[in-house]
Amino acid sequence: MPIYPTRRIIHLDMDAFYASVETLDNPTLRGRPVVVGGNGNRGVVCAASYEARKFGVHSAMPILTARKLCPNGVFLPVRMARYQDISQRIMEIFLQFTPMVEPLSLDEAFLDVTASRCLMGAAEDIALKIKTLVRETIGLTVSAGVGTSKLVAKIASDLNKPDGLTIVPPGQEKPFLAPLPIGRLWGVGRATQQALALIGVKTIGDLSRIPLAILTTKFGKAGLLMHESAKGIDHRPVEPRHEVKSIGHEETFSEDLHDRKRLEQELLALCLKVGKRTREKGMAGRTVTIKVKYRDFVQVTRSLTLAEPVADDKALYQTGRLLLAKTEIGSRPIRLLGISLANLCPAEAHGQLALFGKSRTREKDCRLYQAIDTISDRYGSGSIVPATLVERREEEQEEAKT
Numbered sequence: 492m493p494i495y496p497t498r499r500i501i502h503l504d505m506d507a508f509y510a511s512v513e514t515l516d517n518p519t520l521r522g523r524p525v526v527v528g529g530n531g532n533r534g535v536v537c538a539a540s541y542e543a544r545k546f547g548v549h550s551a552m553p554i555l556t557a558r559k560l561c562p563n564g565v566f567l568p569v570r571m572a573r574y575q576d577i578s579q580r581i582m583e584i585f586l587q588f589t590p591m592v593e594p595l596s597l598d599e600a601f602l603d604v605t606a607s608r609c610l611m612g613a614a615e616d617i618a619l620k621i622k623t624l625v626r627e628t629i630g631l632t633v634s635a636g637v638g639t640s641k642l643v644a645k646i647a648s649d650l651n652k653p654d655g656l657t658i659v660p661p662g663q664e665k666p667f668l669a670p671l672p673i674g675r676l677w678g679v680g681r682a683t684q685q686a687l688a689l690i691g692v693k694t695i696g697d698l699s700r701i702p703l704a705i706l707t708t709k710f711g712k713a714g715l716l717m718h719e720s721a722k723g724i725d726h727r728p729v730e731p732r733h734e735v736k737s738i739g740h741e742e743t744f745s746e747d748l749h750d751r752k753r754l755e756q757e758l759l760a761l762c763l764k765v766g767k768r769t770r771e772k773g774m775a776g777r778t779v780t781i782k783v784k785y786r787d788f789v790q791v792t793r794s795l796t797l798a799e800p801v802a803d804d805k806a807l808y809q810t811g812r813l814l815l816a817k818t819e820i821g822s823r824p825i826r827l828l829g830i831s832l833a834n835l836c837p838a839e840a841h842g843q844l845a846l847f848g849k850s851r852t853r854e855k856d857c858r859l860y861q862a863i864d865t866i867s868d869r870y871g872s873g874s875i876v877p878a879t880l881v882e883r884r885e886e887e888q889e890e891a892k893t
């Protein structure tokens with residue numbers, strides 16, 4: 492038997508997410524039954540606040556039914572772009588604690604914090620820190636479950652909603668699950684529940700006492716899964732998803748450029764954008780690629796893979812400049828310039844510092860970039876730019892005046 496290290500997995504689930512975002516954006520809705528979804532009287536409920544749930548309103552219910560149950564409810568349309576925006580900010584908070592984040596939907600994710608504990612504290616402390624951060628920085632509550640598997644963590648997060656924190660210590664999986672109804676298990680739908688009820692199985696504990704052979708005879712492969720789940724056995728790993736393959740920017744110039752200095756300034760401007768976006772995503776990358784399109788539309792790319800992932804403007808620019816020197820810059824007019832960062836990985840937990848190496852100047856750089864990003868967020872990108880770019884802006888303004 493292989494020996495598994497005791498995993499610590501956190502399942503995080505925002506409370507009544509869409510409805511909570513609506514209340515966040517319009518505080519006069521606080522304490523009122525809010526129902527999000529549908530289109531007029533058609534369609535179904537996507538989310539209901541806890542106040543609305545008291546009237547029996549729940550997700551997937553037809554809007555018309557919800558209106559009958561809760562005539563004084565506030566019925567609102569879905570604002571997906573807004574929820575996506577907040578979701579991204581929530582996932583970025585999760586990524587501060589571990590790169591092992593597996594989002595399940597906009598408002599739910601698994602975190603494997605087994606390796607984060609020496610840096611960030613015990614799993615339960617991490618869960619509490621995340622809850623506090625989400626509340627303080629976003630203004631919403633999230634429920635958390637902590638366990639040794641996805642199965643246990645997910646069931647735990649749902650037990651004390653809203654604003655719950657349920658911890659199942661290692662070894663306590665079976666007693667934790669035993670009293671719960673079998674419907675709590677994944678893959679146990681209504682039909683299966685009815686079939687199991689016929690042989691006297693109502694709780695997960697009941698299920699764990701049914702011999703495997705009986706379950707597989709009755710349910711086939713699903714029977715084996717049920718048997719293991721009932722005992723709290725679930726080895727599925729947390730699988731971080733990185734949909735973003737590369738982060739890049741490019742610019743087509745209003746007139747073809749051949750001046751080397753001017754092109755380097757343009758490159759720098761692109762690096763600032765790519766660097767900021769990379770850091771916003773909590774990522775870093777090893778492969779820098781520049782793209783150059785000449786006046787005659789012939790396009791070339793030049794790439795370099797670095798030993799360590801980077802996320803800072805300076806490293807991007809230095810690498811990009813080296814690559815630019817490998818093109819026909821200065822001798823052949825260029826109509827388009829682009830730079831991208833690929834081979835992405837999550838920025839290490841806590842340690843954006845780690846991305847920048849251990850040296851003091853790097854550490855300083857890291858703090859500098861965080862400060863620049865904060866200022867850009869507040870006052871718009873371009874409020875802080877390197878001196879070489881200021882030169883260009885003044886030129887542009889001169890041009891604009893004439």
Ligand SMILES: [Mg+2]
Nearest residue numbers: 504505506598
């Ligand atoms: Mg939720």
